[in-house]
Amino acid sequence: MRRAFFVLIILSVAIIFLTSCPSIKFSLTVQIGGSGTTDPTAGVHEFTRNQIVTVKAYPDNGWEFESWEGEVASSDSTTTTVTMDKSKTIKAVFVQDQVASIIDKLDPYNPLSFRYGEELIPLVNSKTQKFLALLESSDPLERWAAAYAFQRNLLDESTLDNLEEYLQDDNKTIRALIAVAFLLNGDDSGKPVLESLLTEDTPMMYSIPPVLLSDFAEGILNAYYPVEYPLASFFPQTTAVSGGPCDYTVTVTIVFHGEGASETQVESWETDAEAIWNGASGSREWGDGCCTVTFDFDFSVLAEGAEPPDDAHVVEVKKVNGSHTSWVATPLPTPGSTETTTGEWDSLDTGPVIAHEVGHMMGLDDEYHTDDEGNYVNDNPQPEGSPPSIMAQTWGGAQPLTEHLDAIMEAADIECDCDYTLTVEPSYDINIAPGSHTVTVTVTRKDGTPAKNCDLELNITGLHPKSNIKLKTDDTGKAEYTYQCVMKGHTGIDSIDVTGKCGAIGNAIKEWIALWDIFPFGVNPYDGQKDYPYSMPLLVVYGIEPAEALEAENLAFNVSVFMGPDTLFATQTSQTEIDTGLLLEPGSDFLIEIVPVALPGTEGTPTTIEFSTAPFD
Numbered sequence: 356m357r358r359a360f361f362v363l364i365i366l367s368v369a370i371i372f373l374t375s376c377p378s379i380k381f382s383l384t385v386q387i388g389g390s391g392t393t394d395p396t397a398g399v400h401e402f403t404r405n406q407i408v409t410v411k412a413y414p415d416n417g418w419e420f421e422s423w424e425g426e427v428a429s430s431d432s433t434t435t436t437v438t439m440d441k442s443k444t445i446k447a448v449f450v451q452d453q454v455a456s457i458i459d460k461l462d463p464y465n466p467l468s469f470r471y472g473e474e475l476i477p478l479v480n481s482k483t484q485k486f487l488a489l490l491e492s493s494d495p496l497e498r499w500a501a502a503y504a505f506q507r508n509l510l511d512e513s514t515l516d517n518l519e520e521y522l523q524d525d526n527k528t529i530r531a532l533i534a535v536a537f538l539l540n541g542d543d544s545g546k547p548v549l550e551s552l553l554t555e556d557t558p559m560m561y562s563i564p565p566v567l568l569s570d571f572a573e574g575i576l577n578a579y580y581p582v583e584y585p586l587a588s589f590f591p592q593t594t595a596v597s598g599g600p601c602d603y604t605v606t607v608t609i610v611f612h613g614e615g616a617s618e619t620q621v622e623s624w625e626t627d628a629e630a631i632w633n634g635a636s637g638s639r640e641w642g643d644g645c646c647t648v649t650f651d652f653d654f655s656v657l658a659e660g661a662e663p664p665d666d667a668h669v670v671e672v673k674k675v676n677g678s679h680t681s682w683v684a685t686p687l688p689t690p691g692s693t694e695t696t697t698g699e700w701d702s703l704d705t706g707p708v709i710a711h712e713v714g715h716m717m718g719l720d721d722e723y724h725t726d727d728e729g730n731y732v733n734d735n736p737q738p739e740g741s742p743p744s745i746m747a748q749t750w751g752g753a754q755p756l757t758e759h760l761d762a763i764m765e766a767a768d769i770e771c772d773c774d775y776t777l778t779v780e781p782s783y784d785i786n787i788a789p790g791s792h793t794v795t796v797t798v799t800r801k802d803g804t805p806a807k808n809c810d811l812e813l814n815i816t817g818l819h820p821k822s823n824i825k826l827k828t829d830d831t832g833k834a835e836y837t838y839q840c841v842m843k844g845h846t847g848i849d850s851i852d853v854t855g856k857c858g859a860i861g862n863a864i865k866e867w868i869a870l871w872d873i874f875p876f877g878v879n880p881y882d883g884q885k886d887y888p889y890s891m892p893l894l895v896v897y898g899i900e901p902a903e904a905l906e907a908e909n910l911a912f913n914v915s916v917f918m919g920p921d922t923l924f925a926t927q928t929s930q931t932e933i934d935t936g937l938l939l940e941p942g943s944d945f946l947i948e949i950v951p952v953a954l955p956g957t958e959g960t961p962t963t964i965e966f967s968t969a970p971f972d
């Protein structure tokens with residue numbers, strides 16, 4: 356009985372001890388700074404004493420996890436633990452994701468927005484893991500942004516090791532940009548990658564303005580290996596328009612400053628951009644071809660420390676050995692503003708890139724965008740066989756379009772005010788059929804200068820109908836046309852009408868008379884002979900029917916005087932009164948023959964006059 360009581364006491368003590376222990380609990384208060392969620396969620400949670408609680412932080416879109424505040428095992432890991440040895444308060448701190456918010460600003464439909472890509476470059480070294488993760492993204496824009504930032508940074512060995520796989524990336528633009536990253540960091544592995552892209556005639560993703568991979572590779576290889584890869588020569592505000600009423604000049608003045616600005620650089624840019632804007636003939640036809648526009652670019656380097664002039668655009672030239680976004684501010688800053696530069700270009704920009712940027716300075720917009728996959732899209736494709744638009748692309752012989760000239764001149768509030776005057780000469784004349792007729796067409800512009808290379812259409816109605824004869828004026832503004840009238844029987848009128856561009860129109864009349872309709876009639880050769888018998892030379896005088904035929908340019912007469920079988924006199928003349936110089940013998944028989952001739956040698960019907968001199972007394 357005693358023993359049993361003792362056991363009972365021990366048991367009851369043990370029960371008391373066991374039931375008091377689970378009642379010890381601590382609270383964990385989870386707080387959030389910025390925008391994100393946690394597991395466990397924000398609020399107060401109970402945990403038993405010494406329990407190890409796993410906590411996780413998830414940033415919202417556009418935010419990133421920065422750190423935990425409070426007693427956690429690892430304050431900068433998104434997943435960590437809290438040991439509940441007492442009640443605790445922890446806070447997950449989220450900050451706005453700088454990289455994501457910069458990438459957010461890049462709008463593929465607005466090429467100008469890509470200049471913000473430059474802001475990513477200084478973030479690479481502090482957020483290397485983030486950028487490496489972006490390279491793995493499924494969003495082509497994020498991949499491009501990471502590669503773009505890497506290629507402009509000095510990187511450590513381990514980062515370069517991580518980047519090596521992207522030298523073989525399926526995406527050629529990523530491959531090219533990563534190749535530049537290697538070259539910039541003194542590692543030649545980028546070279547063969549760029550060499551393999553030298554024939555790649557597709558545009559780079561998100562290049563602003565658009566650039567072909569081949570052109571990009573060539574520029575980079577030139578920058579790093581100038582001896583082995585000399586740069587191929589490029590094919591051969593303050594925006595003011597002057598001149599008129601026929602010829603105008605558009606002047607764009609730019610002063611350059613910055614690390615990449617050199618005299619030789621800007622001189623070659625000036626030459627290349629002018630060549631593209633002016634084309635092969637040195638100026639562009641405008642206003643249905645009635646006016647011309649010549650582009651005169653004036654590029655110079657701003658002297659160190661000098662204030663930019665009031666009448667110039669101010670452009671900074673970056674010296675970059677990689678991909679850079681060249682841009683021009685839109686709308687353009689007020690002329691003379693020294694606070695705002697007009698734009699920022701790069702020392703590797705090609706002539707066509709400069710021509711494109713100068714296009715912006717003349718008020719033209721981009722004509723391209725990038726689609727969701729990062730592919731370049733031309734918004735202003737030209738018909739097959741026509742050069743592409745310089746505002747849409749910077750390769751393939753891109754040229755300014757007529758619509759660009761129209762837009763530039765419209766912005767300057769100028770209309771083409773140049774009429775053309777056309778004359779056809781001779782305006783009226785008569786010729787003898789058969790024969791040939793030549794007219795000279797002269798086209799003069801309103802300012803009195805010749806209209807060169809002016810296309811003309813000549814039509815003849817009447818005796819020799821001809822249509823759609825194409826003529827072109829020479830450097831003196833003249834064109835000639837000759838046609839033949841081969842039929843001897845042609846009598847009638849040709850109306851010669853010529854039209855040219857810019858309201859030029861002219862007309863001439865040509866009258867043809869058939870050779871066999873020409874009848875010389877002799878005047879008695881005794882007429883006018885005063886001292887009978889003939890001590891004065893014989894004068895041959897005749898008329899013709901119809902009289903107006905005498906005005907014909909190609910009418911002549913073969914006039915001969917015979918005595919018996921002997922030819923005393925023969926001449927070809929267009930006169931109708933001929934002093935033969937002959938002192939005729941008395942008492943002899945003579946014959947005068949008059950043959951009309953259509954020059955150069957077609958003879959008509961002869962007229963003869965016979966007469967005898969009186970015998971000498």
Ligand SMILES: [Zn+2]
Pocket residue numbers: 466564711712715720721
């Ligand atoms: Zn552009």
